[in-house]
Amino acid sequence: xxxxxxxxxxxxxxxxxxxxxxxxxxxxxxxxxxxxxxxxxxxxxxxxxxxxxxxxxxxxxxxxxxxxxxxxxxxxxxxxxxxxxxxxxxxxxxxxxxxxxxxxxxxxxxxxxxxxxxxxxxxxxxxxxxxxxxxxxxxxxxxxxxxxxxxxxxxxxxxxxxxxxxxxxxxxxxxxxxxxxxxxxxxxxxxxxxxxxxxxxxxxxxxxxxxxxxxxxxxxxxxxxxxxxxxxxxxxxxxxxxxxxxxxxxxxxxxxxxxxxxxxxxxxxxxxxxxxxxxxxxxxxxxxxxxxxxxxxxxxxxxxxxxxxxxxxxxxxxxxxxxxxxxxxxxxxxxxxxxxxxxxxxxxxxxxxxxxxxxxxxxxxxxxxxxxxxxxxxxxxxxxxxxxxxxxxxxxxxxxxxxxxxxxxxxxxxxxxxxxxxxxxxxxxxxxxxxxxxxxxxxxxx
Numbered sequence: 053x054x055x056x057x058x059x060x061x062x063x064x065x066x067x068x069x070x071x072x073x074x075x076x077x078x079x080x081x082x083x084x085x086x087x088x089x090x091x092x093x094x095x096x097x098x099x100x101x102x103x104x105x106x107x108x109x110x111x112x113x114x115x116x117x118x119x120x121x122x123x124x125x126x127x128x129x130x131x132x133x134x135x136x137x138x139x140x141x142x143x144x145x146x147x148x149x150x151x152x153x154x155x156x157x158x159x160x161x162x163x164x165x166x167x168x169x170x171x172x173x174x175x176x177x178x179x180x181x182x183x184x185x186x187x188x189x190x191x192x193x194x195x196x197x198x199x200x201x202x203x204x205x206x207x208x209x210x211x212x213x214x215x216x217x218x219x220x221x222x223x224x225x226x227x228x229x230x231x232x233x234x235x236x237x238x239x240x241x242x243x244x245x246x247x248x249x250x251x252x253x254x255x256x257x258x259x260x261x262x263x264x265x266x267x268x269x270x271x272x273x274x275x276x277x278x279x280x281x282x283x284x285x286x287x288x289x290x291x292x293x294x295x296x297x298x299x300x301x302x303x304x305x306x307x308x309x310x311x312x313x314x315x316x317x318x319x320x321x322x323x324x325x326x327x328x329x330x331x332x333x334x335x336x337x338x339x340x341x342x343x344x345x346x347x348x349x350x351x352x353x354x355x356x357x358x359x360x361x362x363x364x365x366x367x368x369x370x371x372x373x374x375x376x377x378x379x380x381x382x383x384x385x386x387x388x389x390x391x392x393x394x395x396x397x398x399x400x401x402x403x404x405x406x407x408x409x410x411x412x413x414x415x416x417x418x419x420x421x422x423x424x425x426x427x428x429x430x431x432x433x434x435x436x437x438x439x440x441x442x443x444x445x446x447x448x449x450x451x452x453x454x455x456x457x458x459x460x461x462x463x464x465x466x467x468x469x470x471x472x473x474x475x476x477x478x479x480x481x482x483x484x485x486x487x488x489x490x491x492x493x494x495x496x497x498x
Contacts, residue, residue, distance in 0.1 A: 075240075075479040082239035085231055086250045092134045092227075093127035093251070097220055099213045100131045100195070105205040122461055125251025131195070131205075133224040136187055137251065138244050141229045144179035145244075146332065148172055153391045180229055181222065188221035189214065240479075241472040249468040252461045280447065284462075287440060291466040294436045298323040299429055301422070303407045320407075322398070324426060327433040329388040331467060334441050334460040337380035341373065374445065378438045385434035395422035437463070 096102060109121075109129045121128040124137035152158045152172065161168035195217070196209040206213055232243030239246070263280065266272040300321040365372045399419035408414050412421050441459035 075476065078238065078240045078479070079476075082235055082241070082246065085235050085239060085243075086246065089134070089228065089231060089247055089250060090125070090254060092224065093125050093132050094130065095133045097131045097133060097135065098216055099207050101205055101207055102130070105129075105131050105195075105198075122252060122255065125254045127251070133220050134228060135191070136184055136221050136225045138225065138228050138232060138247055140183035140187060140225050141176070141180045141232070141244060143183055144176045147179060148176045150391055177229065181226065184222040184225040185218055188218045188225075191221065192217035240475050241468065245464075245468045245471065248464060252464055256461075256465075283443075287443065287462060288466060291440060291462060292470065294326055294433075295467055295470055297326045299326070299425060300324075301425065302410060303402065304410050305405070305407050324393075324422075324429055325433075326429050327436060328393055328426070328430065329385050329433065329437075331460060331463045332388050333381045333384035333434075333437055334463060336384045337377055337441075338460060340380060341377055374442060377445065378442060381438050381441060382434040385437060386430055389426065389430050389433075393426060395419040395426065398422055 106129070124135060124139070127134040127137060148158070152162045158172070161171050164171075192214040196204070196206050196213070198205045228247060229244075232247055235241065235243030235246055263272065263277060267274055267277045300323050303320045303322050305320070396419045399415060399422060402408065402418065403414045409418055409421060412418050437459075440463060444459045444462075
């Protein structure tokens with residue numbers, strides 16, 4: 053039977069959205085922050101020739117640079133102050149999260165509550181600055197070595213260019229990290245995810261327009277365009293269904309008497325998602341596979357036949373690429389799920405709060421039960437992610453559809469949209485609860 057909260061969520065009156073002043077302020081703040089971010093993606097980096105850079109970047113399409121450019125909302129291909137986007141922060145956060153599972157001292161910090169979480173966030177910030185400095189310096193050196201038919205991408209290469217590039221790009225990443233934290237605390241949704249979502253969403257209209265242009269010029273058949281659009285709707289619907297799917301484990305709490313009153317005796321549920329790992333597995337798998345191709349694009353592989361063969365086998369749409377991509381997605385699904393959900397810890401927390409799963413003994417048996425269910429769900433989630441990510445790869449290799457329509461970008465759009473709507477619903481529920489409370493108080497005074 054649905055709970056009271058679920059019934060209220062299903063009967064939300066979205067027409068009262070404008071009356072919820074706190075929610076309206078949060079939405080406006082989020083919109084304003086994202087507008088600032090999009091404006092920053094068009095402020096160019098000093099010392100760059102944009103025409104030469106566009107020619108060079110076009111030559112390196114399809115590698116890891118294209119994926120990072122997708123997350124940066126086109127800021128990398130334009131080489132703006134936000135070229136690194138929030139990728140250093142994401143990398144730092146994932147590393148800190150992984151370290152909490154293997155380093156006892158950091159695991160203890162994680163269990164300290166709000167104080168420990170603030171310490172871990174501080175570690176993530178320091179690590180973000182380190183990664184931003186390293187990546188911006190490598191990018192500055194790489195830009196100096198880039199040259200196209202019309203010349204070099206850097207107008208005046210040298211130490212001053214490298215220094216200004218490191219300072220500018222690191223400052224841009226730190227600003228976006230701060231902006232994402234402000235969105236999380238004063239806006240709606242996870243700030244970092246919203247920034248990535250805004251970058252991807254900004255590039256999707258151009259990608260769809262590029263696809264229609266390919267149809268106009270005859271590079272893509274008309275029936276194929278309609279098939280891609282229909283398939284896109286089907287994939288989006290399937291992704292929404294899988295992202296919202298849950299396995300709810302019933303948890304019972306015994307009754308206890310305090311004074312003359314009886315407390316507890318209620319049944320709750322522990323929701324386990326099919327896709328516990330989110331979009332982390334496709335991002336990791338894509339980065340690892342595209343990195344060799346990106347490195348190879350900067351060197352002349354024709355002089356080394358074996359290296360040219362390896363690059364050819366790891367190209368988009370090749371059987372080895374597809375097999376490795378699927379294997380890495382499945383591996384990271386199980387690995388990251390084991391990091392974010394600990395069955396032993398969850399079972400121990402239930403035991404401490406006198407909760408139990410009906411028919412299962414508390415302690416080790418409950419942990420084994422959680423582990424069995426989670427393993428089965430992860431198998432389904434890994435299969436779902438593999439299908440979603442490999443299907444666009446086939447289309448991109450056979451019909452050269454735009455990179456923005458890849459599986460990773462669609463997953464990010466779906467997951468962030470669902471999370472944002474869920475948070476808006478939570479604020480609306482709180483607003484309606486407050487309205488019901490005020491009405492009951494007025495009736496009581498009468």
